[in-house]
Amino acid sequence: MARPNDEVAALLQEYADLISITGGDAFKARVYEKAARAIGGHHADVSTLDVKGLKEIPNVGKSIAEKVVEYFSSGSVSAVEELRAKIPAGVRQLTAIPTLGPKKALVLYEELGISTTDELADAIHEERLRDLKGFGPKTEENILHGISLLQSSGDRVLIDVAMGLAEDIVAEMAQVTGCERCSYAGSLRRVRETIGDIDILVAARRAEPLMRAFTELPYVSEVIAHGEKKTSVRTSKGLQVDLRVVPPDSWGAAMQYFTGSKAHNIRTRELAVHQKLKLSEYGLFDTESGKKIVSETEEDVYARLGLPWIPPTLREDRGEIEAGLRGELPDLVQEKDIRGDLHTHTDLTDGLAPLAEMVAAAAERGYAYYAVTDHGPDMAMQRMTDERILAQRARVRELDGEYGKRGGRGGMRVLHGAELNIGPDGDVDWPPEFLAGFDLCVASVHSHFSQGREALTRRIVRACENPHVHIIGHPTTRIIGKRPGIDADLDAVFAACARTGTALEINSHPDRLDLRDEDILRARRHGVRFAVDSDAHAVIHLANLRYGVGTAQRGWLTGDDVINTWPLTRLRRFLEKA
Ligand code: DGT
Ligand code: CA
Ligand code: CA
Ligand code: ZN
Secondary structure (H helix, E strand, C coil), X not given: CCCXXXXXXXXXXXXXXHHHHCCCCHHHHHHHHHHHHHHHCCCCCHHHCCHHHHHCCCCCCHHHHHHHHHHHHHCCCHHHHHHHHHCCHHHXXXXXXXXXXXXXXXXXXXXXXXXXXXXXXXXXXXXXCCCCCCCCHHHHHHHHHHHHHHHHHXXXXXXXXXXXHHHHHHHHHHCCCCCCEEEECHHHHXXXXXXXXXXXXXXXXXXXXXXXXXXXXXXXXXXXXXXXXXXXXXXXXXCEEEEEEECHHHHHHHHHHHHCCHHHHHHHHHHHHHCCEEEECCEEEECCCCCEEECCCHHHHHHHCCCCCCCHHHCCCCCHHHHHHCCCCCCECCHHHCCEECXXXXXXXXXXXXXXXXXXHHHHCCCCEEEEEEECCCCHHHCCCHHHHHHHHHHHHHHHHHHHHCCCCCCCEEEEEEEEXXXXXXXXXXXXXXXXXXXXXXXXXXXXXXCCHHHHHHHHHHHHHCCCCCEECCCCCCECCCECCCCCCHHHHHHHHHHHCCEEEEECCCCCCECCHHHHHHHHXXXXXXXXXXXXXXXHHHHHHHHHHHHHHHXXXXXXXXXXXXXXXXXXXXXXXX
16 A cells, blocks of 8 residues: 555656646746655655644645645645646656656657657657657667666566555454464565565465455455455555465465465475475475375475575575575575664755754664765755765764763764765765765765766776775666666676775665665675665655665675674774775
8 A cells, every 4th residue: 555645745746747748837846846755755644634734844835735635635636637637648658658758758749649658669660750859869769768668667566565565464464353374475575676466375264254354455446356265456556466365284385385486486396396295385295195294384394395494585596495405595684683774864965854863763773873974065956065064074973972872772873974976987076085084985876877888887986996985875776667777887896896895785765776686696796795775865764774685685695795784893994995
């Protein structure tokens, strides 16, 4: 279930887009965009707030607050509806292509009468865009790429969307009489970056009451299939959820089977066959006698196959069976191992919460250290200056004094850092003397994504060679389903990180998850260290760390590979880059 905040954020963002398409005031569009982000990141449920409460959210003024109230009381906003009516449906269809902005979409519609993705692809292949002003071969290439991104992302959703809904359903089902156990399985349990459908498993003696309760959940819009063993529904947001009810003594076998992946299950079934056993969702059986051998827990099932319990994040047939048979599975990093977050923002730049709130929330999470890393001056929109960052440093030192003194548990050191911008040549925002004043620096690419492979590679390698750069932030800059990763020679980047003692970030934001699992596996072979960070721009984002940790696990990382599981003294030695 999408949070009401996300719904409103999407609506305001659409409004901003509609304003630009209809040639409205660019400043007004920006105002709505900012409000969309503020509401999306706000900690409190905006559907419970009145105009006064809404206006306390940064970047939300009276007229925006009133639109939000209107939305929750009537289900729509008249100003948005009016603009929607002005836009031909075809243009709106085209703007679903992530690499095509509203202005160009309108030109295509008005000049060439194009109103669907297919028509646009045809027009590009027939070179009909060549005569339009502002549409060069590079634009064509971008659009085609956007179309393929749109088609490949299909109906999959980001992990946080699926996780929120799944946790809600699990909590609901656990309340139903007769439910002995309940959990989600499938790709969600394996923490894949996108989720096709949600798989929920319940152990109960009688399936009927659970199936019925499931179909009666408020956000179910359609029952796709309703059977004895499995019920599938679609939610009002279009996501499919499968519920399977299994007998309590089959729980372990069913969890193993429905967690997958298919590739992993093929391997476990092969192992069973070689031992004259048969593995199904009901248990592990003797092939000849048909007698059930084990089924109650996943541990039992794996043990009988000669394997230790394999963490779900490894179950992709990427070597986990072989490693398990040899007794060499990695001791995977866990969320509880993380001692601090090393990439976070405040409202000094594009974050939403003030420094003191972010720090208090970090302490609440039990961190031993926490780095504040706002953007440097090279991102002009953030209006950073030396004075502003130094004033922040003074505040950070005060907070460090306050929080650091709370000895033992609850004691947290606050570090002052920055997120530097890796410029087109690999330069960063400040000269070495100034950078030396930070406790740590993250450096990331934020623009000039299509410089060409060699230039991009050289650029990031240069940043690694900077003794004041400790972590490369969101290394490929991809946005899942929206923007591909940059075309750099990642092996050269990984080698440079290993050589210079620069960590690679695993950015935990659900639409980034950058590095991704496969790249982590490769980087690890180069001997690189990693930092699993939230890149929080709001208090609620701090909790995204779980997705970064899941991604790190999918990349087979142990605590030792991840610098922010280390005690502060060891982390500080790493930051010396000696
Ligand atoms: P998704 O939903 O596309 O994100 O990915 P999964 O892995 O959740 O796939 P899904 O929902 O089709 O099935 C959940 C698990 O159930 C899957 O990982 C393995 C198991 N499973 C489902 N259908 C089959 C099947 O026909 N054969 C085998 N071996 N396993 C299956
Ligand atoms: Ca699934
Ligand atoms: Ca499924
Ligand atoms: Zn950042």
